Amino acid sequence: MSTEFLKVAHAAREAAAELAPLPRAAKDRALRVVADALVARSAELVEANAKDVEHARAQGTAEAMIDRLRLDDARIAAVAEAVRQVADLPDPVGEVVRGSTLPNGLELRQLRVPLGVIGIIYEGRPNVTVDAAALCLKSGNAVLLRGSSSAYSSNTALVRVMQEALRGTEVPADAVQLVPGRTRDSVKELMRARGLVDVLIPRGGAALINSVVEESTVPVIETGVGNCHVYVDADADVDLAVQILVNAKAQRPSVCNAAETFLVHADIADAFVPAALRALGEAGVTVHGDAAIARYGEVVPVTEDDFYAEYLSLDIAAAVVGSLEEAVAHIRRYGSAHTEAIVTRSQRAARRFVALVDSAAVAVNASTRFTDGGEFGFGAEIGISTQKLHARGPMGLPELTSTKWVFTGEGHLRTSEGTVVAG
Structure with a gap:
C-alpha cells in the first residue's frame, strides 16, 4: 500500500x-x-x-x-x-x-x-x-x-x-x-x-x-441498484394509481428509489393504461411497453434488457400481467430487491403482495420514492442495503x-x- x-x-x-x-x-x-x-x-x-x-x-x-x-x-x-x-x-x-x-x-x-x-x-x-x-x-x-x-x-x-x-x-x-x-x-x-x-x-x-x-x-x-416496480392491482383506484405511478417515476428519476417498471393487472388495464400513458407523457416519460400496453397508445417496444434496467432517466418499462402472482414472478425475475409498490383497495391483495415480495422495502398505496432514510425518520442514510445480513433497507x-x-x-x-x- x-x-x-x-x-x-x-x-x-x-x-x-x-x-x-x-x-x-x-x-x-x-x-x-x-x-x-x-x-x-x-x-x-x-x-x-x-x-x-x-x-x-x-x-x-x-x-x-x-x-x-x-x-x-x-x-x-x-x-x-x-x-x-x-x-x-x-x-x-x-x-x-x-x-x-x-x-x-x-x-x-x-x-x-x-x-x-x-x-x-x-x-x-x-x-x-x-x-x-x-x-x-x-x-x-x-x-x-x-x-x-x-x-x-x-x-x-x-x-x-x-x-x-x-x-x-x-x-x-x-x-x-x-x-x-x-x-x-x-x-x-x-x-x-x-x-x-x-x-x-x-x-x-x-x-x-x-x-x-x-x-x-x-x-x-x-x-443495491434500484430497479423498482409499481404493480397496479385489479382492485386499484385508477386515479390514485396514476398519481402514485407518476410520482414514483417522474418526481426525481435519477435516484435509486424511482420506479423503473410498472405492471398492471389485465382486468383493470382498459381503465388504467390509457390514463397512465397520458399522465406519463405529460411528465415527459418514455414508456417501453409490451404488446398489451401498445394496444392503448404509442410506446417504444420493450426488450428483455428494459425489464432489467435501472434507467435513472425519464424512461419506464411496462407490461400487463394476468394476476398478482404473475406480477410477483416478474419482480422476482427482473427486480433488484430494492422497493416494490402495490396499488390496491383490497387488503387481501396487499397482504399477499407484502408476503410474497422479497425486497428490502414494500410500499402499499404509496410511492416508491419514500424508501429513504430521511423519509423513514432515520436522518440522512448511508445507503439502501438489498442484502440480508444485519442491515437491510435504508x-x-x-x-x-x-x-x-x-x-x-x-x-x-x-x-x-x-x-x-x-x-
Whole structure:
C-alpha cells in the first residue's frame, strides 16, 4: 500500500479509538458546528462543484448524472439541515440490545458499539460525502471516503470544510478523511485494507457494487441498484394509481428509489393504461411497453434488457400481467430487491403482495420514492442495503454499529462442578 494511504488509514484508526467513547453531547455539538460551516462556506463549495459540473459536461455526461453531481446553495443548505437532523437523532452507541440475569447470577448485556473505521466507495453525488460523514461520526465511527473522480473537487472541498470545523470540537478531525488519489489504485487500496478498515459500503451502480463485493478483502455491506416496480392491482383506484405511478417515476428519476417498471393487472388495464400513458407523457416519460400496453397508445417496444434496467432517466418499462402472482414472478425475475409498490383497495391483495415480495422495502398505496432514510425518520442514510445480513433497507445509525457482550459478576468462577462465587 502507498505511504499516503497508510497515513490516512492509521490516522483514521487512531481517530476511531478516540471518537468511540465520546458522549452524545460532544458528537452532537461537533455535527452542528459542521452544519454551520457548510452553510457559511457555501460559496466556496459551489465554486468547487462548478469545476466538476463543467468537466462532466465536457465529457458528455448525461443530464441525469449531472443532476446527481450538482450542488447549489439550496442543496448545500439541505445537506446541512440533514446533518442537524442526524445530531437530533438518538445515539445508538451504548444501547442495550438485550440483557438478562443468568441462573448463575451473572448479569448479561449486549450493547451497541461503533464498527470502527468505515470505508465508503461511491459515485457521483457529493452530498453522500457529508451524509456518510455525519452518520459515521454520530455512530462513533471514523470514515474513509472514496468518491468518484467526477466529484473530486467537490468532495475535496467538502472534506476540507468538515475537517476544519471539527478542529474546534472534541471530535478528532482525522475521523473524516478523503482517500488520497483519483485512480482505481486508491480504490483497490481501500478494498484491501483488512485490519485497518472494518467494513466497506459501496454506493453506486451495479458495476461498482459488484466490483467491491468480488474484489474486497474487507467485509462489505452491499447496497443495491434500484430497479423498482409499481404493480397496479385489479382492485386499484385508477386515479390514485396514476398519481402514485407518476410520482414514483417522474418526481426525481435519477435516484435509486424511482420506479423503473410498472405492471398492471389485465382486468383493470382498459381503465388504467390509457390514463397512465397520458399522465406519463405529460411528465415527459418514455414508456417501453409490451404488446398489451401498445394496444392503448404509442410506446417504444420493450426488450428483455428494459425489464432489467435501472434507467435513472425519464424512461419506464411496462407490461400487463394476468394476476398478482404473475406480477410477483416478474419482480422476482427482473427486480433488484430494492422497493416494490402495490396499488390496491383490497387488503387481501396487499397482504399477499407484502408476503410474497422479497425486497428490502414494500410500499402499499404509496410511492416508491419514500424508501429513504430521511423519509423513514432515520436522518440522512448511508445507503439502501438489498442484502440480508444485519442491515437491510435504508441504513441509519443502528446499522452502523456492531455489538459487544458485557457480563458482570460478583467474583463468579466457572468450575467443572458449575459456577461458584469467590470469597
